[in-house]
Amino acid sequence: MISWKKNLTSSIGKKFVTGITGLLLVSFVIVHLIGNLLLYAGPDAFNSYAYFLEHRLIHGWAVYVADAMLILFFGAHAVAGISVWQKKRLARPQPYYQAGNAGGASRKSFASRTMIVSGLVILVFVILHVRMFKFGPTATVVVDGIEMRDLYTLVVSTFKVWWISFAYMAVMVLLGLHLRHGIWSAFQSVGATSPRYQPVIYVGGVTLSILIGLGFFLLPLVILFFYENPALSMGGI
Numbered sequence: 001m002i003s004w005k006k007n008l009t010s011s012i013g014k015k016f017v018t019g020i021t022g023l024l025l026v027s028f029v030i031v032h033l034i035g036n037l038l039l040y041a042g043p044d045a046f047n048s049y050a051y052f053l054e055h056r057l058i059h060g061w062a063v064y065v066a067d068a069m070l071i072l073f074f075g076a077h078a079v080a081g082i083s084v085w086q087k088k089r090l091a092r093p094q095p096y097y098q099a100g101n102a103g104g105a106s107r108k109s110f111a112s113r114t115m116i117v118s119g120l121v122i123l124v125f126v127i128l129h130v131r132m133f134k135f136g137p138t139a140t141v142v143v144d145g146i147e148m149r150d151l152y153t154l155v156v157s158t159f160k161v162w163w164i165s166f167a168y169m170a171v172m173v174l175l176g177l178h179l180r181h182g183i184w185s186a187f188q189s190v191g192a193t194s195p196r197y198q199p200v201i202y203v204g205g206v207t208l209s210i211l212i213g214l215g216f217f218l219l220p221l222v223i224l225f226f227y228e229n230p231a232l233s234m235g236g237i
């Protein structure tokens with residue numbers, strides 16, 4: 001009998017791990033985007049939402065559970081993804097002379113050929129992003145009698161720095177590209193290979209990747225050009 005450890009560390013097992021963790025991370029990214037859209041609703045809405053997540057949801061436990069799961073999923077996704085890429089590279093040190101569709105369920109594209117690059121950039125981005133916002137210096141505000149972190153001011157004043165906003169926008173294009181191939185590929189890796197559903201999965205994945213990429217892309221853009229810079233009562237970013 002083959003052990004589950006052997007199964008997960010085989011090529012197919014690693015693809016499965018990349019696929020399932022990728023789909024779970026896509027769910028997180030969608031929820032995160034919807035939450036961030038509250039930046040358009042103003043400081044009280046955004047700060048209260050962040051406060052609710054951090055202190056009220058499952059009595060404040062949700063954030064610990066979510067963080068532990070995110071670290072596990074991001075870690076497993078990156079390790080399995082890099083390992084699959086390395087194995088492919090060793091099997092074919094020279095790239096294909098001509099890039100093209102290999103036929104059948106193959107969906108080769110610029111996005112699929114640059115998954116390792118976009119993935120590594122997103123990994124570095126997430127580390128810097130969490131340091132910047134989750135552990136960034138926030139003042140506090142009082143909303144409805146409750147004292148909470150003024151994350152709204154931190155985010156808006158950060159995106160008022162033009163090069164940070166442009167760097168965010170560039171990464172969001174890469175995120176869109178990563179998801180463009182990633183969502184499709186993840187469904188293949190977890191076994192959703194029925195030819196009947198292929199077109200739906202492909203078109204659905206591409207549409208979702210555009211919506212997610214564009215949604216995140218517009219936030220720094222709109223804030224940079226259309227928001228007032230909140231008076232900074234803190235010493236920098």
Ligand code: HEM
Binds near residue numbers: 133168217
């Ligand atoms: C314009 C885009 C974005 C904005 C404005 C934004 C905003 C924020 C803020 C304010 C926090 C801190 C939440 C808190 O401390 O309660 C946060 C955390 C986080 N963000 Fe983003 N985010 C953006 C894009 C992204 C993207 C694209 C990813 C992933 C690919 C991402 C992943 C994370 C993660 C993993 C955390 C830590 C989660 C937690 O523990 O609360 N963010 N983000």
